[in-house]
Amino acid sequence: MAVPTEALYLHDASLRALTTEIVSYQPISSLPEDEKELAKNVGSDESAMTTRQTILYPQGGGQLSDTGTITVANQEPSFTVSLVRKAQDGTIIHFGKPSNGDSSSFSKGQSVVQRVDGAKRDYHSQLHTAGHIIGVAMEILMPHMKEVKANHTPKEAGMEYEGLLYNEHKPVIQAKIDELVQQDLPVIISWLDAGTVVDDRAKPGDGPVRMVSIGGLDQSPCGGTHVERTGLVGSISIRKITRKSGISRISYEVK
């Protein structure tokens, strides 16, 4: 049985470097089918590395994967991480390749230092928190509209709701978002016991449920990374509001 990777980014999103240990290192071709599937957009020359803990965020919950490096005891070469994915058994897999092309540099049990590409992570966290801020604004302004989808990907970020929103709603929602950013509210992370039924966004029985709240105004099950206060998002701008098949999308960006 694989031991699930300890996902340290869930507890401290500010970690940018960590000393840990290699648990496995292998070519993608030798992975089980379901894990190979996770690497379908990765170059065939890349390998899969797992470590005891990780500070690198795996793609999911509408948030893109981190990138970074994993280096053996601060020596060259480093393993350049291009994509991080979470497997069904809880293992977090780092896909990438050695900076010098020599795969024999890495093996099980080695002590390694992980580093996150900080600027990219900060931007992804800002986009993710911004999505939650829009969620709070919508709960306050239009509590009858149900959130159905959240995407925090650069250039594609958007929050989707059942029901119809029009351009006339845009300045109203924008003003509420600006207010929530200006209030510099804390982003509060908490954990609920396994099996707690939150709503249909969290499946009961999956282990403790991680909840994210913007200043105590909402409660959302979420496994993503966030900035610590709403003021750290920068400015959120609603790019456009569009409608399709009864679903409205608020597309946004952060600057």
Ligand SMILES: [Zn+2]
């Ligand atoms: Zn979230």
